[in-house]
Amino acid sequence: MRLLNRSAGRLSQHRRGPLAGLVVLLLGLLLTGGLYTVLAPAQAQKAESDAELVAKGRELFLVGCSFCHGQNGEGISTARPGYQIGPSLVGVGAAAVDFQVGTGRMPMAQPGAQVPRKEVQYSEEEIAALAAYVASLGPGPAIPSEQDYSLEGLSEEEREEAVVRGGQIFLTNCTACHNFDGSGGAMPQGGYAPQVRGVEPKYIYEAMLTGPQAMDNFTNGNLSPEMKRDVIAYLQSLETTPEYGGFGMGGIGPVAEGLFAWLVGIGSLVGFAVWIAAHTTRTSKDKVEA
Amino acid sequence: MDTTKIASTNGTTAATTGRPSPLAGVGTWADERLGLATAMKKQIRKVFPDHWSFMLGEIALWSFVVLLLSGVFLTLWFTPSMAEIQYEGSYDQLRGIHMSEAYASTLNISFDVRGGLLMRQMHHWAAMLFIAAMLVHLMRVFLTGAFRKPRELNWVIGGVLILLGIVEGFAGYSLPDDLLSGTGLRIADGLVKATPVVGTYMSFFMFGGEFPGELIIPRLYIAHVLLIPGLILALIAAHMLLLVYHKHTQWPGPGRTEQNVVGYPLLPVYAAKAGGFFFIVFGVCATMGGLLAINPVWKYGPYDPSKVTAGSQPDWYMGIAEGLLRIMPGWETHIFGVTISWNVFLPGQIAPVALLMMVLAWPFLEAWVTGDKREHHLLQRPRNAPTRTAFLAAMITAYGLLWAAGGNDILALKFNLNLNYITYFMRVAIFVVPVLVFFLARRWCISLQRHDNEVLLHGYETGIIMRSPEGGYSERHLPISTERAYSLTARDRDVVVPDPQPTDGQGVRDKGYPVRKLRARLSQGMFANNVQKPTTSELEEAHHHAEHEHELEHASGMDRPADGHQFDGHADHTPDEAPLRGH
Structure with missing residues (x-):
């Protein structure tokens, strides 16, 4: 601290020096130029026709x-x-x-x-x-903007309704392949419906819009933009709500639960049984054969 | 054994303490009115042998107690009704949705009842452990031959308990009326409907009309909380009373015979162990219920026949029924305008029952083949009944394969496999792999029997490598202790039934010949390859031989480590001062 004070003090002595103005000017130019190079490409691309x-x-x-x-x-x-x-x-x-x-x-x-x-x-x-x-090859769906899938501008009540509606749409249209928790599911012949939990909202929206690979195409005709937005809102809400029951074991349903019941439950209980049977009533260390 | 603390008399007057105590006063008061002392005197000194595998049944018992406790809690808030209401509880994502009262009350228990979710999860985990523990207990009883006379009926009671436990579990799985339980009920409906001729009538009777109707939840509820638990409790009581009556089986060993039981008395030792184990089981259930999310019904949503989720599976104990259904080819017969769905009827109704019956019938088959009418209280090591052990190994394999087939979509997803290929593989494997496992396990058991004989005759391998003056290497064997030799030889020789003659001496055809021949063939198949324990003369000869060998070794100095100084004249101590094994 003292070193900083001392060097700041030393710098301060030169503030009225003949070169001070020039140095400040150079620093200013350097800062502006640097910022420009960081921000410029985006602006330049937008400008690109x-x-x-x-x-x-x-x-x-x-x-x-x-x-x-x-x-x-x-x-x-x-x-x-x-x-x-x-x-x-x-x-x-x-x-x-x-x-x-x-x-x-x-x-x-x-x-x-x-x-x-x-x-x-x-x-x-x-x-x-x-x-x-x-x-440019032919008319097709454009990249959705953030307004399309965000709940910005809705009242608290409307948001809640959107989440509930989205949950029902999700359970009706999506869970058959993507699982109730969005963990994904198997499809015939080595295919699978990928996990949608944790996927960026934009890509979920685009997937519904364009129906990639084996997925159905949910056009705006059969699933309106609001409905798509609601599905995303539901999935987002699942991510923000805590895991009420504890560790979810992958969110894949009863198969994982059975695995844990045997490995953790029966495994530990049999271990305890061995432990109990290995301990006899003896309090002294002299071995007594029963 | 330390006998100083055991009462030296068995007199008729009760021992009294030197100083009167309030506790003794209460005890005397109760005894004079209820006669407890006479009844308890025998029971509290009842002896139980100590072995970890004897505690597996206790896991089932104690998890059932956890089920009763947590289940009573859940009944206080659960509403077994399919009446439609609008949800207005705490879970945001479902607020305002129309659902059955059963599902709404399950959400209510999960989110608005203090400790409700923990109780729900404990109840569910305890149910999973209950049936798993019963199966592990079954494996122990089967592998050790504890089902032999006089315990055959208790074996059957145990089998019925497993069946009831599975039905009870399925009823509980269906009660919350969420998407998963509804899907499970839909499969149950399909299974019932697959019954030839009367299937549809049975389904309509069960659901009070077309699925899902409005009756199934109240009906399942009363079965789940009253009917089946009552039956289970009564059968557990019968199971335990028979256990007390028969006395517990024990492993053979010095001092242990078919006439006695060697172990610790119920009070205080065994009561403390068993009572302590209850708290451990409770603790494991509570830990799992508190940390691991089982059946998050709120994510499944209310049941709606038009919805389904990937990863719809039953709880693990129904996994083999699910697997059978998944790998069964779609065979159907159309006859007189009626469809017989073999694709559901065979895997859903016939096969699971047949598998369970095969295991339950084994003790009777074995008793018939051996013709053994004696009582057995000493257990057999699994290796000493190779065919039986191999049979169970094959059954476990079949069970495991079908269980895996029931989760084929999860296997495909998590291990990047082709769903269809898993199904094709399982269709073949279910017939081939158990047979392979059967022969492999049997050979393995027989090899272990040979090893036992090897140990009896030539002693155990010490791991000490000796080098003879000629430069040859050999491993030193030492005789096993008398106790161990006793335990190893405390088993009967298998009697193989010889082939019967089709006619008697006078050339008259024997009417029972086919049955007798079948029995002889089974007996030969089950026991002919077994390795029998060595005879007394074989043992004596082996010991004599071993003594001679040891004398030779001693004479040549091979039973002592050589440090080289024996040969260069610098030995500063005699070889006897350096024993081979410092005990």
Whole structure:
């Protein structure tokens, strides 16, 4: 502290020096410039015209996606009718790209029963460019904005109603595959409905909108934007409510409960039985054979 | 044994304390009016043998006590009604939803009754432990041959208790009327409906109309809180009274015979142990109920036949029924405009009962094959009944496979497997793997029998490697203690029934020949491969041989460690001062 005081004091002695103004000016410029470089790209991209973004997206698409989806996103069919190497992307919209690429599912590491969520391969700008390019191929759902799935602007009562409504929609439409706790579930032939607990609201919304992989497509016609918002609100509310009963054991239902009953319950009780039987009435250490 | 503290007489007058105490006064007052002393004198000195495996049944008993205690608490708030009401309780995510009173009161117990959720979870965990402990107890009784005469009826009572426990558990699982219990009831409805001809009538009778109706919860409730617990209590009482009457079985050993029981008296030792074990069981139930969330009904939501959740499974004890249903191919017969659903009828009604019956019938089959009418109070080691042990191992394997098949979707999800392939695998494995396990377990038991004989005849392996002057290596064997040898040989030789003759001496056909032949074949299959204990002359010869060997070893100095100084003349002590094993 004293050192700081001393150096501050020493600096203070020079505050009226001939170079002081210049130094302050330089520092100011450095700060402004630094801040500008941090913030500038976002602004610069916004300024970028749609046409430029689409062109950039096409470049990326040709390198990373066209091998399966075709050079114009038209999809590549195999010799077997009805089978494709990659489906056509005309009309899937920006939301599908944002979901698939934003969660790392695309580009796919290998074909298989399920495309798993993995590390994201593209930066945010690149994903935006790819989305813009695919959106330009044909009309499709756009990337939802945060207002679409947040409960901002609703009264406390309306929020509660939204959560309750969302819970019922979730139990009716989602739990059959994704499980009551959003833990996911198995699908035929090695596929699975992934865990939705802990997934970002934007991606849940996009998944409902675009129906990725084996999932149904919940268009705005059969599940209105408000209903989608409510489902997300319900899932969010589950995350903020505490686990009332204690450790949930993965939220996968009675199978895990049975496992714990045997391993923890019977395991410990048999251990206790061994312990009790190993102790006799003897208080002295001289061994007495019973 | 220390006998100084045991009463030296067995006189008719009660011992009195030197100084009068208020407690003794109360005791005398009660005794003079109720005659307790005469009744208790015998019972409180009843002896129980000590072994950890004898306490497995107690886990079931004490978890049943926990069930009664927590269950009474739950009945104070639970409403067994399917009348529709609107939920207005504390759980935000369901407020305003229409649901049955049963489900609403379950939510109420979970969120608005003090300690209610803990009690619910304790009740559920205790139920899981109750049936698991009964099965573990069954395994112990089966593997040690404790079901033999005079205990066959107690074995059957135990089997009925397991069946009742499962039905009781299923009724309890169905009561909250949440999505999971409703789905379970729907499967039960399907099982009932699969009964040929009368299935639909039975289902309509059960539900008072088409599923789900409004009657099933009140009906299950009365079965769950009165009918089945009453039966279970009565059968537990019968089970325990027979246990007292038969006296407990014990492991063979010095001083233990078919006529006596060696152990500690009920008071104070065994009462303290058993009573203490109750608190441990209670503690484990409370710990699990407090820390592990079981059946979070609020997340399942109220039952609605149009909804279902992934991971819909019954509680573990119904897992094999679920597994049977899941791996069964979809076979149906259409005959005279009637559909017979083999795909549900066989796995849902026939197979589970058949599996349980096979295990329950084993003691009678074994008694018939051996023709043994003697009483047995000394237990058998599992290895000394290889076919029986292997049979249970096969049954446990089948049980485990079906149990896993019942959770095939969870296995597929958690281990990245193909759901369909698990089903295909199980369809084959359920027939193949138990047979493999049967033969493997039997050979294993027989090998262990051989090992026992090896130990009896040649002693145990000391782990001491000796090198002979010629440079050859051998392991030193030492004879086992007399006590251990006694325990190892305290078993009967198996008697194998020889093949009967189809005709008697005069050439008249024997009418009972096929049955006698079956018995002989079974007997040969069950006992012919067993290894019998060595005879007295074999033992004597082996001991004689061993003594001779030891003499030779001693003469050549091989029973003492060599430090090298024996041979260079610098030995500063005689070899006898360095014994091989310092006891």
